[in-house]
Amino acid sequence: MENIGYHASHEQIDPATLLRAVVSAEQAGFTAAMCSDHFAPWSERQGQSGFAWSWLGAALQATSLTFGVVNAPGQRYHPAIIAQAAATLSQMFPDRFWLALGSGEAANEHITGDRWPDKAVRNARLGECVEIMRQLFAGETVSHQGLVTVDRAKLWTRPDTPAPMIGAAVSPETARWVGGWADGLITINQPHDKLRQVIDAFHAGGGEGKPIYVQIHLSYANDADRALEIAFEQWRSNVFSPPVCWDLELPQHFDEASRFVRQEDMHASVLISHEPSRFVDLLSELATLGFDGLYLHHVGQEQQAFIETFGEKVLPHLKGI
Template sequence: MRRLLAGDTVDEDHVVTVRAARLYTRPTASPPLFAAAMTPQTAREVASWADGLITVNAPRDALRQILDAFRDGGGEGKPVHLQVHLSWAETDEEVRAQAMDQWRLNALPPALTEELELPEQFDAATEHVPSEALESSVLMSADPGRHAEVLASYAELGIERVYLHQVGRDQERFLDVFGDRVLPQLR
């Protein structure tokens, strides 16, 4: 990417084969190149070249391992961003129901999801997933205060930005409630 942003024509033959790639319109200033990592190994591998890291919420110990690997691998002082999958609704029953309806595939191990291709395969693989299996990967609560508390705690880990992914369908109500009751607590 850096070579493309610099105006070079690029040929590569690695994991992805690229022939005569070129950006015909380039930005006046190169954007920072963030790497995505969901494992400590990947975080360590990308730390030397990435301008920052983006990852997804995970159990606190697993998240700490990813962040430590990135920093130990050369990412110390570089920004870290986090995407948080969350489920908010008016009741805890609705919270769990929408998480199960919209995001239960998040309970599957990554190695399995890499092998699934069709929606029917995902449906079959997640048919018997209990809602408790989502608790480590989806922040689930009907209490906006609980969401604010958990989101604020990510700053203690040195996370600079948090991107919220509401898995429920009522995005307008989510934006209203979080805009009024959660985000003001995080500023």
Template sequence: MARIGFHASHELFPPGELLRRARDAERLGFDGAMCSDHFHPWTESQGESGFTWSWLGAAMQATGLTFGTVCAPGQRYHPAIVAQASATLASMFPGRFWVALGTGQYLNEHIDGAPWPAKPERQARLLEAVKVIRALWAGETVDHDTPWFKVRGAKLYTRPERPPRIMGAAITEETAEWVGGWADGLITVGKEPADLRKIVAAFRRGGGASKPMALQAAVSYAEDESQALSEALRRWPVATVDLAKNQDLAAPADFDRETAGATVDDIRDKLRISADLDRHVEWLKGDIEAGFDEIYLHHVGPAPDAFLQAFSERVLPRCRG
């Protein structure tokens, strides 16, 4: 049976508020949680960007949920630091932490002042980072040279008995097929059913046939359909930005300019927006049928507490039946 969890958006809420919602999600029957890892929000109006790794320690102590996060080692984060941070969480909370690794966005990674590589270089950099992280988790003393980062005499002295799962983050078929060969599993984002099936097929074709798959699904729910639409546009306009630009824009103000003329019609089919809880059940059942083992609901609509309550009572039980 698929696990349905809660996505904690550090771009939309201050960390203390997110911590309370994580506790509420557990109390209301959600199976797990994941969170974003941004240095900047997508837009100025979102207005938050708490530090994920500090928050995860607090959230995992405050709940019994499993947790994961998506990060991009190799530029803003040295891979050895990602290895240490992940190992510490997995040591304190055995079996409850996973990490997803991806190539990142310029929005967050440019802060170190280094050039932003093209996608093929970022993929090569990520593979080198994964090698370093796995070697450190295995207790090796690591010396490693790449064009992007260096490691000298690094060894982790605090390591979990079992290292965390490394999920590969992918939003295109090409990337999904690529991560199938090296990651322990896949994490992707919600799409139209036909497009999602293509992502699944590509991942399995690339070597992920027996590996777990997770989905982060952005949803907007309100009792009024027009409010669900308008709030999704106001709070998550980044959904309307073309993927090629999404990874290469530098600042929240750039995303504000890109989305300045967006309308509710532009976002209507980009996210799962509906006042009809039956429709949300259909979406989730489709995800389960597509083979996803874990689904994390990222609510970008109004009244997040009402969303948690409504889905707990009227959506989750029907998806588990």
């Protein structure tokens, strides 16, 4: 497993600190990176939300890592603007940038004041955006009338190779659909039987032979109680399954919804331990499911101890798998 990535969480860490963290991550042995693209955090305790696209240019210049970004074109972002942004980064940093495209969350998209569509409409809108972006990457002049509108758009600056468009999916149903249009799949850590269903569905939908990545939320500290406290303090607003996580709009809504989450509930969505060897075992098991890359997200706001410890005691063991 050569592709061990570092996830940069803009909702939790200010962009200047996060830039220093990703530089440290490369020095520690991480071989790739990805980041979120939010307008607001999930919780007031997280307290940040820098603009991912400004940060990506700096991060690509400051490191030699490949970078992905999770993005939802169609409401907050017009697909032609995302195509232009992706084309510019890919022209400056060839073969180092990819997009992970999803149907979005109201927490970010509500700011436009437009109606928040149901999931079926959001998927259809995303499908239109993907087709529009592929045409733009190919140098076509695009006009489109549908769930999104485009009027004679053309990308005048394009890279030799366009950024891959990776589909983001959590359920087998979405993964099957993604297999028909995406250049790869990214999902999140779940019980292994569910992950196998997601992988199988992606393959069945047309994704056979395409790369598959998984993002893993984890909490590390040198003390077991502290590792659990970090997960609970920072990530208890993120334990909710769809449609709750899709449809809540404000950090205060997520904080209210998480009032009754208990510390012991965190283990269902976050790998929590004070022992690096435990993470080696857990991540090694995930690697054997057939993923082409693991992207590790330490859910704490302080990143350096995680980066240094994993660089010394975890990553070397994973790279031999």
